[in-house]
Amino acid sequence: MTMYAYKAKKTDGTITKGKLETSNKKEALIELEHLNLIVFSIKELNSFLYKDVHIGKPIKSKDFVLFLRQFSTLIESGILLLDALEILSKQIDNKILKEALEQIALQVREGIALSAALSKFPKLFPNLLVNMIQSGEASGRLDDVLKRMADYYEKQHRLRQKVSTALTYPAVVGSMAVLITIFLLVFIVPIFADLFLSFGEDLPAYTQFVLNLSQVIQNYWWIILLIAIILLSGFKELTKRESTAFIIDGFLLKIPVVGVFIQKSILARMTQTLSSLLSSSVPILEAVDITSNVMSNRVVKRVLQESKDSLERGESLSIPMQRHWMFPDLITQMITVGESSGALDEMLHKVAEVYDQELEEASNKLQSLIEPILIVFLAAIVGAIVLAIIIPMFSLFETF
Incomplete structure (x- = not known):
């Protein structure tokens, strides 16, 4: 595909400019003519240089x-x-x-x-x-x-905000812990290392380990960074494979506390989507298929595809969900009632409201549990490095 810049006049006489990506110049002219534009000029552009580059999503x-x-x-x-x-x-x-x-x-x-x-x-x-x-x-x-x-x-926006709010705090604190650890090992520990070396005393094994770790980070930081990039790239490639991504998504759902929160957010999104489609008169098979494509978690996608197969066989939508550990009785029972009463969209809407409320409570609970754990974790890391410096200091004081 080639990028073209054009200048043309609309039917109301106003001048418009823009860019168009087509296979060739002839197709570009045909497409512009179909839009009732009188083309003044059209010029081929370098597709690489003029391609729109977006960091993140093009629209929030x-x-x-x-x-x-x-x-x-x-x-x-x-x-x-x-x-x-x-x-x-x-x-x-x-x-x-x-x-x-x-x-x-x-x-x-x-x-x-x-x-x-x-x-x-x-x-x-x-x-x-x-x-x-x-x-x-x-x-x-x-x-x-x-x-x-x-x-x-x-x-959906409010749902993402809740998930983002709950997960941002631990991400920030975790990042701060890593940065503080690196700062102490690179800038503070070497100062004391020179001091200990000047006294010529044997250091405790724990202190020596911390000093060696500091040396490794200072001398081989680029190797550590390269290994981290390779591992992250490898993990990203693995997640692109359906089988590996399925295992990872299933593992995330089983993490204590966090897994329950993720499960509730997924179920809230699934029920909201399916309810909206059905209430808009979208056929149920098509609605289930679209919902499956919208979901990012492979475990839910697979169950929804099995539910679609169940519907095609003339069976209930809820049968595959009843067999899977991720779907609680609330969803399967409400779906069963909705199918028998002909009000599936309304039942799913009610379930979505329930999980939306539960997600709010789970978000507050997650933050209240994670906050003290992260504070203790950060204090433990800093304390471990400080302890490695203090232990030999006591020995030196006893010598003098």
Whole structure:
């Protein structure tokens, strides 16, 4: 694919500039003509130099939720789809989303469906949103679907915030522990090492070990860093393998305290997603399949695929869940009741609310448990290094 920069005039006479990635110049001109643009100039660019580079996600979760909420409000107010897109493209601050909405508005003006236009920007608009909008277009309930999606992604944003809040503190304290340890071993311990050497006394084995560790870090830090990078890269490659990732995801769920928190966050997201899809009249087989693709944990993905197979055989959605240790009785019983009563979406919504509340409580509990453990851990590391310095000091004082 080649990147092209173009300058053209819209049907209303305004001048527009932009970039387009196609196989060749001819295809670029055809695509621009389909958008009813009168092309003044088009120039091939170096795709590597002009490729958009993003650190992290191109759009923050908070901004994405705000965009969906505004979009939903505009459509619900009776504003035409094209007008809503043009209004949002002028109001949005995020440059990447702004440019995407401008392109989407041009395509919608040409009669292309909104879902098809959104699907051309997979890094900005998830498949779940595209599929739901496509369902809304087919049923004529686009305003309702957008409102549901705004609610759904807002809940997902709050869910991620809870997980992030619970895990940020231990990550920060753990990083501080590593940095403080390295600082003591590299800058403080060598000062005392020279002092001990000047006295010529034999040092305790523990103190000698700490001094040797300090020397290794000072002289071979680059080797340690290289090994760490290799190990991290190797671990990242392993996680790309389905079998290894499945084992890792299962292990994370079984970690005491933390595993329960992760389990609740996964179940909350799963029930929220499945409930939103079913309440939007998405067929249950398709809803389960989409939910499976949304989930990042391989254990849940596998069970959901087994549930889909169970449905295709004419059996209950809950049967594979009943056989798996990760799914508590609350979920399986509510799903069974929902299937028999024809109100599965409502039952899943209630379960999602329960787990959302439990996740809040689990987050508070996790922080209250981890905080003292991390403080003791940090104190133990610093104390161990200080102790290695103090022990020989007592021996020296006794000598004098």
